[in-house]
Amino acid sequence: MKVLITGTSCGIGRAAAVRFLSSGHSVTGIDILGDTITGTSGIPQESSYKHYIADISRKETLPDEDGIEILINNAGIQTGTQKDIDVNLIGTMNVTEKYAFQNKIRSVLFNSSVSSLTGNEFPEYVASKAGVTGYMRNVAIRLANMYRATCNALCFGGVTTDLNRLVMEDAEKWARIMDVTPLKRWATAEEAAEWCYFMTVVNTFCTGQAIDISGGERNCADLFVWD
Numbered sequence: 001m002k003v004l005i006t007g008t009s010c011g012i013g014r015a016a017a018v019r020f021l022s023s024g025h026s027v028t029g030i031d032i033l034g035d036t037i038t039g040t041s042g043i044p045q046e047s048s049y050k051h052y053i054a055d056i057s058r059k060e061t062l063p064d065e066d067g068i069e070i071l072i073n074n075a076g077i078q079t080g081t082q083k084d085i086d087v088n089l090i091g092t093m094n095v096t097e098k099y100a101f102q103n104k105i106r107s108v109l110f111n112s113s114v115s116s117l118t119g120n121e122f123p124e125y126v127a128s129k130a131g132v133t134g135y136m137r138n139v140a141i142r143l144a145n146m147y148r149a150t151c152n153a154l155c156f157g158g159v160t161t162d163l164n165r166l167v168m169e170d171a172e173k174w175a176r177i178m179d180v181t182p183l184k185r186w187a188t189a190e191e192a193a194e195w196c197y198f199m200t201v202v203n204t205f206c207t208g209q210a211i212d213i214s215g216g217e218r219n220c221a222d223l224f225v226w227d
Helices: 011-022 082-099 123-147 162-168 171-179 189-202
Strands: 002-006 026-031 049-053 070-073 107-111 150-156 210-213
Touching (some): 002 011, 002 082, 011 189, 070 189, 082 123, 107 123, 189 210
Parallel strands (some): 002 070, 026 049, 070 107
């Protein structure tokens, strides 16, 4: 299938791209950074990867790509500023409206956050991800009515990516996080990629759902107000 993933230069997006490529799918990646996937070991030589550098918050920079069957809105940032809303929400809407609403679409997936369900984290980040979760439900209704396609959001808690390295390497903060996480670990990017694959390729009926993948992280608002 033809898959488009945003934020493929690192983290969950990169792991998801590798997962789809390893299974023989064609992947188009969009990121503000360059290609880090071409030449990766373990990907079949016949696999097809195309990379575009673009800023999803500026819809005029998005490339023209027809016939997308699976769209994974993964790109996002966490700054605690208006830019969170510009990229995480407005950028995600730009991508979805451009690529999802056409006859080939089979599934759309959003990388939201458990913060959209709990309210933890910076206000701008929470608002951006809560907006993504709400927007997902709107998209799910439209896609089901128009194309019988599925649409869901994955609400991850912590994931062990470079984006979270400062937190993971802070012993005090890490201990506080583990205190409210029953599984006592965060997900890996590869585990997150498996969820992306399952919800878009294996799943054919679940739609309009925001799925909590936080390892049972409990609501603890003061934990996430970083100094």
